[in-house]
Amino acid sequence: MLELATYFIVLFTLQLMVILQGGSSWWFNLIWASFFVALFLGRDKLYYPPDHPHVKLRRQNIRLWLGLFILLIFFNLYFSIYVATQHQSAITSFFTGQVFKGGSAWEEKRLDHMAHINQRHEHVTLKGTIRSAVDIDGNRVRFDLKVETINGSPLSQAEKVAVTHFVRTLKERERYIEVQRGDEWEGVVELTRAQPARNPGAFDYRRYLQQRGIHYTAYVRDLGNIRSRPGVVDQLLNRADQYRLKWIGQTEALFGEQTASIVQAMTVGYRDELDRQVLEMYQQLGIVHLLAISGLHVGIVLGCLYLLLSRLPLTRETIYLILFLVIPVYIMLSGWQVSVVRAGLMAMAVLICFFFRLRHHSLVGLYVVYILILMVNPYYLYHAGFQLSFATTFALITVVPKLYPLLPGKSERLQQAVAVAVVAQAVSLPVVMYHFYSFSPLALLINLILVPLYSVVYIPGAFGLTLVSFFSLDLIRLPAWAYEESLNLLHRGLEWLYRLPWATVNTGQPGWWWLILAFVLLVILGRCAELRQKGAVGLVLACFSCLLVLQPLLPYLDRQGYVMVLDVGQGDAIVIEAPYRREVVLIDLGGQLAFYQEEWQRPSRTFETGRDVILPYLRYRGINQVDKVIVSHGHYDHFGGIQGLLGHISIGMVLYPPVMPQSDFERLWLTRIQEKGIPLYHVSKQDHWGNNEIQFLVLHPPLPQGGLAKQTHNLHDYNLVLWNKIYDTTFIWTGDVEEPGEYQMLDAFPWLQADVLKVAHHGSHTSTSEPWLAQIKPQVSVVSVGGNNRYGHPDREVIRRLAESGAPLFRTDHHGGILIVIRPGQYSVVPTLQADREQVQ
Template identity: 35%
Template sequence: MIFSGKIISIPKIDGNLLSFELETYDETVVVYHKIKSAVEKEQLNNLSIHLSCVLKGKLEEPQTKTHFYGMDYREYLRNNNIYWILKTVEFGVDHCEKTKNPSVHEQIDTWRSKKIKALENHFSANTAGLMNALLFGYRDGIEAETLQYYQGLGLTHLLAVSGFNVGIVTYILYLILVRLGVIKEIAYILIILFLPIYIVLTGAESSIIRAGMMGMIVLLIMMFKGKLHPVTLLSFVCIGMLSYDPSFAFDLGFQLSFLMTFVLITSIYVLENASSIGLLIMTSSICSLFSFPIILYHFFEFSLLSIPFNVLYIPFVSLVLFPISFVILLLSLFVPEAILTVKELIESLFNFSVLFMEKAQFLKMTVVLGRPTDWIYALYFCAIFYFMYRWEVTKQIHILIVMPFLLVCFIHWGLPYVNPKATVSFINVGQGDSILVELPYRKAVYLIDTGGSFSFGQEDWEKREEEYDVTKEVVYPFLKAKGIRRLDGLIITHGDLDHAGGGEFLLDHIKVENVSLPHKRKGNDLETFIETAAAKNNIDVVKLAKGMQWESAHSLFLVLHPGSKESTSNNNSIVLWLKVYDQTFLLTGDIEAEAETAIINSFPKIKSDVLKVGHHGSVTSSTPSFLNSVSPRYGIISAGENNMYGHPAPEVLKRLRGRGIIIYRTDEHGDISFVVDKKGLKVKTAQ
């Protein structure tokens, strides 16, 4: 199909992928274009916002939520009134032209885009990215690692243009106008007229819209010498924004912006007599406290360094980095050649700010609590409001008013250890395997395989800023969301990349008691690499072989394979039979017909309620004799959506259905969890 429309977001090129939002005559779509050559990439660098383009492609629905704790991309786009993704078949710069008679809004947007690119041309990617975040609210240019540093230390709010920026810009503009002899009332009017322009210049995110609207209303009230309580003003702005676009309510920036502003306004009585340093410490502490449950819900952890780093970085960013960025912007407008004389100093300053945060990561002061349940979430806010109320009444902080909050933290931390239920989760890692076993009362936690991302040979121009790592992006957040801080065992069924590719990452990022590998004379390169990484971290390595077993908390693990016979990597996979209460699971790695025959010969009476179908549903596995012997009720297939191998094979699906086995697939159901107790088991899926 052929589509025509106008580009309404700054085109982003990451490796061999171009993306932007396109406004057609009746709706907005997200466009993805795969770049075919370095020459084409160079040409596409000339794309800019508000060009009118014609392109050929096909529409696809955005992917729904495939992980229990991941983002629902379809819901995210729908909240922004976007319902389709357009994947191009044919597109190029020559398919675009400048928009005729652009509106004022479009002209401001275009100017913003040019200035963002100008800073990117003058400075390194990270320095320009931080400047553009502070000046224009554009964060796409910041390196992924730097964003993680800010997030890990609770500083991401400093990269969002907010009320502080509006206050500084308004104050500077007022001083300039007064110095020029403009009377106060006219100065107010000029600032009110400028603020909508500033909102557009800074990306029109919910936090800046809130700050800009409040600034305009305050100036109007001052002009007419009226009075309005700040909470009433905040409420009017909130209602106004939600009336205009109800989807603002689902935006994390909107939630945090209004909550923090409300909290600071209503905390005036505990802040009014504080010194400058005391005020900074108290406001940082209050904001950190109130954002605590929200941060936990989205990121599952918090940093003990958050408050001290906020105390350090709020003045540093606000009074040093932001003004310097503003001066650099002015230089780029009026004396661009002067930038060369200060470039090295500016780069050093911004790099130092990032380096300091990087070094702080090694302090390991992040506490993982997991995503709070609804009632824990409510208890956090009750405890926080109680703390603030008692602080305001007594004008002092003592242990009794802090105890309810600490108690909720303890309950949140300890809940898994009083839960009699076990959970076996098949994590959706695409074309790979990763299975999390949590025993009753969290007596032990085992991760069986890590998933892994395939890396195909690419030229330098094709490589993304940060290559997708399924272990880092899916498995590790899954563990953190569950509040898992250590693994009693990391079991690698065999050394294929899609099963063991994330082994080193996990060993470096989470405490592991021991690593288990298949018992054989010589491991492959990846198994040897994981064994070396375990030794580096002083972690014991256990070689599992047929007949080995261990028990824990109403649970029994029995190793069915490998035996003494050497075979292919797939047929040397560790096969585990797990019994929890009266429910059984057979976890088969990538075994094929040869290993299946060996298992039913050695364990002819082995049965299982749940079978992890071997080798992602390959036709070489799940033989009729094996399925007849195991006779499972459920069959779990871990495979990537539209994978190149054609997994699962139609013949295997036919065999499973023919025996009345209920099939769950990660490519269709996303994450799959079996919750086990004395009464039986229940299945939950992400989709």
């Protein structure tokens, strides 16, 4: 029975993946055919002689097989219709129908207009119903709006839009404070398509919204009317939001800022106030599940409540009923997180079995909840939290009971704790590495210590202290102080571990072959544990460990070189990986200047290029050390990203132009670099380094007389320019050099040419002169530039010169990050936002 149910779930999952990916119909035939192959292989279990006492069981098994097969076909139809509906947009149909009704060239105009909608649309008036909680963060207000009319005309079907409003005044912000789910909202907005991932490994906001059935984002230009009209369901959800906010406020009154944010995360899943560095520390050390409400937290809540209720004069059935009613309330208070819904539904199923004294198996309950959640939204299948929650729970149910007796030791509880930690880590690691590109070698040991500690002390303490504080804050001041001080002490220890150079390893995103191999090893581990083959279990765990070690070593076996011109907006950041990963060089660090804001306007989290763009890409590529950081010059759009990198990734050395710091920002961060023990060198014309596969030569600027330049009215005069060669492919990295610098290089290096030219100063008219292009003769040109920037970069004259030179132009504002893959004798350019690959020999 359980084997059949498990096989069905595997086929169900494969079928759903094919549907979500838009696979061909022959995949369905293959999946369904495998169902009958399994039936044939297991025919001995279905055949009994007519006089056999279990002949009725045979009939039941056959009916079960046929029933599951019919379910597969049903789910195929259900999810196919769901996905087809999800991809339709009533807003797109509205615009194409309104603008182009009739006409001989309708289809051509429709496609042109669709391309326009995909980028940006004119201002329109939307009217609809708010379908989410209103998130207010500084001057930014966000919510989902179910749009019913556009410019007064009704849509064929109401459609959700993600609305963002950057309010201009405090009075305008206060209008949203009382706004709730279910209220009617009207305003003038600018409709756009959400941004896709603009760099490899980055968060894909467009895909995230599409999986929620949202095709457009709306930026408010003029706020109209807001009218309260919540229905019964909305009132219930709003009441849950209010209780959640009240709980959050109580934790802030009871604890300090950092402890309160951790208690909020552990009790009601609220992470908005959680310090980003603390959250990153938990993630990198592999213990973030302690802050994400899951079966552990639900079990603790129900267990503590059961102990309290069992001391009252209540029957066991009454206690089960009370616990059953508490679960959906807690799910609502925790924000409907997938892991809570999964744990809550499973607990409700178990309580029903207890109440009616039915036989049950946890695995069947897990499968039922799995299918129910995917029927609500099949795209949950791709969510990291969903995958971690169900994969880990499945492994704990099936493997741990068979594994722990095989472990050495006399204490059964210790054996179980070790088995739980080993199995949970082994199952979660492939998922974590695929989604987050790193893991901690210390995770197993830390979890062995912290999971029992949090289960016994910190999670129950968070619930208990907060609950009692509603009755009397003074009564628990001392216990709350002890709780907070012990948690702070624990965090200081975790911070010490986190700062160790080997505490986390960036592995890069594993390929499918690696994931399949890891999955096969985990299945073999479970089978060996079931057969009680102790030696085989140890061998499989050793093979799995070798597979983990292999992943971060793979780049050192790759003979290709990689150059990534990252999309950092109006700035430069270029990551160069030498063949066989013999060197990693980062040229410039990007950076976006923040404008002055009043205190009420400041969001809880601001964008930082180094932390939010460069560091995720380095993790995606499995880079654990940058050997050289080359700063072309000290302007913020080339050096600002150092704030998010320093202390978060190992840096071998920093190369800087031959000029003293010209701003307070430069002085501050160059000092911090040296305080970290990172060597700082000033380089100038003719400096060079390299090996057989990769070489660098500094072309500009020359070393000033008397050493470093003390002051300069134009920092671009001392901008570093480098010639770079990987195998036979040559590059020139220009930074923001201007025409006088170009002429100096042409005079000093008459042989100078390059296959790939980084267009200087984001395409400004002050650079990229015709004589420069005439000598360099680039085959490809790349410009790093922000979309719709206020400088008008790249300049039209520069674009014309590049077009006349015959070099195709790749722009980060159009193509996103631009990857150049170098092999001996050839290279290819792969834009992130373009499927086509341009192969240049």
